[in-house]
Amino acid sequence: MASLKTVFSLLFLISFSLNDSLTSATKTPASVVRETPLLLTYHNGPLLSGQITLNLLWYGNFTSSQRAIILDYLHSLSHPINPIPSHQNSSLSPPSVSQWWRTIGKYVVPNSQNTQKPAVLRVGKQAIHSSYSLGRFLTRANLSSLVRTLARPGSITLVLTAHDVNPEGFCLGTCGHHSWVRLPSLERAPYIWVGDSSSQCPGLCAWPFHKPAYGPQGPSLVAPNGDVGSDGLVMNIAKLLGGTVTNPLGGGFYEGEEELCMEEVGLCMEAGSACVGVYGKGAYPGYTGEVLVDELSGGSYNAVGMRGRKYLLPALWDPQTHKCETLV
Ligand SMILES: *[C@@H]1O[C@H](CO)[C@@H](O)[C@H](O)[C@H]1NC(C)=O
Ligand SMILES: *[C@@H]1O[C@H](CO)[C@@H](O)[C@H](O)[C@H]1NC(C)=O
Ligand SMILES: *[C@@H]1O[C@H](CO)[C@@H](O)[C@H](O)[C@H]1NC(C)=O
Numbered sequence: 238m239a240s241l242k243t244v245f246s247l248l249f250l251i252s253f254s255l256n257d258s259l260t261s262a263t264k265t266p267a268s269v270v271r272e273t274p275l276l277l278t279y280h281n282g283p284l285l286s287g288q289i290t291l292n293l294l295w296y297g298n299f300t301s302s303q304r305a306i307i308l309d310y311l312h313s314l315s316h317p318i319n320p321i322p323s324h325q326n327s328s329l330s331p332p333s334v335s336q337w338w339r340t341i342g343k344y345v346v347p348n349s350q351n352t353q354k355p356a357v358l359r360v361g362k363q364a365i366h367s368s369y370s371l372g373r374f375l376t377r378a379n380l381s382s383l384v385r386t387l388a389r390p391g392s393i394t395l396v397l398t399a400h401d402v403n404p405e406g407f408c409l410g411t412c413g414h415h416s417w418v419r420l421p422s423l424e425r426a427p428y429i430w431v432g433d434s435s436s437q438c439p440g441l442c443a444w445p446f447h448k449p450a451y452g453p454q455g456p457s458l459v460a461p462n463g464d465v466g467s468d469g470l471v472m473n474i475a476k477l478l479g480g481t482v483t484n485p486l487g488g489g490f491y492e493g494e495e496e497l498c499m500e501e502v503g504l505c506m507e508a509g510s511a512c513v514g515v516y517g518k519g520a521y522p523g524y525t526g527e528v529l530v531d532e533l534s535g536g537s538y539n540a541v542g543m544r545g546r547k548y549l550l551p552a553l554w555d556p557q558t559h560k561c562e563t564l565v
Contacts, residue, residue, distance in 0.1 A: 275492060275511050277554055279347055282488015285427070285481070287354040290361035290392040294383055296375075297399025298367055299433075306467040306546070307397065307474070308360065313542030314338045314478075315357045331529055332564040334542040337475075340553040340562055341508060344483040344490055356482045362387060375404040380430055384418050388426035393481055394418075395474065400433040400466050407432045412442035412473045415481045415503040427485040431473045435466030443469030445516070445525045445537070445549075453523025461536035461547040468549065475550045479509025490556065512552035512561035520552075520563070529565055539564045 291311060295304065313334035342355030364387055371379045380396060388394045398404055406414070413431030420426050434442030440450030446460040446468055460468035483490045484507050491498050493505030503510075516539055517526030528537045531547055538547035552561040 274559065275506060275554065276559060277483075277490040277492050277506065277508065277511060277556065279490050280484075280488045280495065280498075282484075282486055284344060284346060284353070284483055284489050285356050285393070285485050287357065288391075289356050289358050289482075290389070291358045292361045292387040292389070292392050292394050293363045294366060294387055294394065294396045295363070295399075296366045296371075296383060296396060297369060297373075297402045297433075299365075299397070299399055303433075303464060303467045306462045306464060307470060309543050309546045310334060310471045310474070310548055311358065311360050311395075313546070313548075315359065316543050331541045331547075332539065334540045334548060334550070337540050337550050337553070337564055340555050341479055341482050343556050344508060358393070358478070361392065369402070373402050375402065377405050380404055381418050384426075384428040384430075385420075388418055388420060388428060390420065390422065390424050390426065392426060393478075393485075394426065394428040396428065396430040397470060397474075398430065398432040400436040402432065403437065404430060404432055408434065408438035408441060410441075412438075412469075413477055415477045415485075417486055417502065425486055427481050429474065429477045429481055431470055431477060433466040434469055435464075439465055439469065442473060444514075449523065455523045458525065458528070458537035458549070459535045461531065461534070461538040461549055463534065463536065471548055472551060475548075476509035476513075477503070479551075479553055480507035483508045508554050508556075509551060511554035515552040515561045515563060516549055517552075517563050517565050525549075526552075526563060527565060 316335050345351065345353045383396055384394045412434060413429065415427065415429040417425040417427045438450065439447035443465045445458045446465045448454060448457050462468050480503050484502065487499040487502040491505040491507045498505035514520060514522060515526055517528040520526030528539045528549060530537055536547060538549050540548050540550050542548055552563045555562040
């Protein structure tokens with residue numbers, strides 16, 4: 238059953254990536270469509286581990302409440318305290334964001350004698366570019382130049398673009414990507430970009446909080462923080478953070494043709510993207526699987542972060558069980 242689910246999630250992913258920019262769609266190897274279970278393998282390059290600074294660049298107009306939703310999620314990743322048990326029934330205490338992140342710590346370089354420390358992310362600098370200084374259409378080169386203003390060795394730069402910014406490729410099969418830039422020191426520094434999709438393509442990038450753009454139509458869920466754009470950003474940041482830490486420069490864990498996956502880091506199936514569409518047990522295309530529902534707001538979630546914030550986070554592929562592990 239698990240492998241069947243994996244195949245379903247693969248087919249789901251493929252149906253979503255058919256709209257990828259022409260080049261990546263035509264380059265997608267036919268071997269991606271096959272019936273064996275997903276297996277992410279290691280490709281002899283570095284993984285990120287230990288203390289990592291996450292520098293943030295907010296491009297465009299974000300409200301302080303939108304920033305708080307995202308910052309609370311990022312701060313929760315390495316927050317050691319488990320959430321307060323739900324008062325109704327303490328045996329049903331929901332999983333925490335840091336528990337979710339622990340799966341990423343299971344990705345280790347094979348035969349490294351377990352000396353590798355799990356990645357601990359700490360939010361570092363934040364830059365707010367609310368004046369749209371590079372305009373509202375950003376090319377890949379514009380994005381890289383924004384990244385370079387913050388990127389440092391040992392850091393991940395996270396660029397978030399507001400709902401009215403249209404970076405190259407956004408909504409054309411992609412909600413964000415991760416890659417790297419070369420620093421003046423010649424070191425390579427990983428970065429992530431994700432766009433707020435609320436007014437451009439919520440059906441692609443903010444499902445299940447919006448009706449899906451393609452495929453089976455189920456009812457949409459209520460966003461746990463009441464903001465389709467920011468709750469959607471969190472889901473996509475989560476997915477890409479998992480991929481960035483376990484495959485920062487293209488030589489980490491992924492499944493796919495090496496030549497293609499090296500050329501476009503993050504295009505292939507990684508820790509965070511392998512389980513696309515799976516949020517709870519029993520997921521199938523168009524259905525998230527069982528998730529928790531907040532009694533007051535009606536918001537759907539599967540993890541709790543700092544200050545009781547609720548989030549819906551994608552299942553991660555577990556390198557020990559070789560399955561998409563769901564939290565609830
Ligand atoms: C930013 O958002 C505020 C409130 O929604 C709005 O008044 C303002 O015009 C926006 N600024 C830009 C540059 O879009
Ligand atoms: C708490 O949940 C457990 C398992 O669902 C159930 O057996 C138990 O009766 C519940 N306790 C209370 C006080 O509701
Ligand atoms: C954005 O990138 C394009 C080409 O990729 C370049 O021509 C343009 O000058 C860049 N814009 C800014 C403001 O740097």
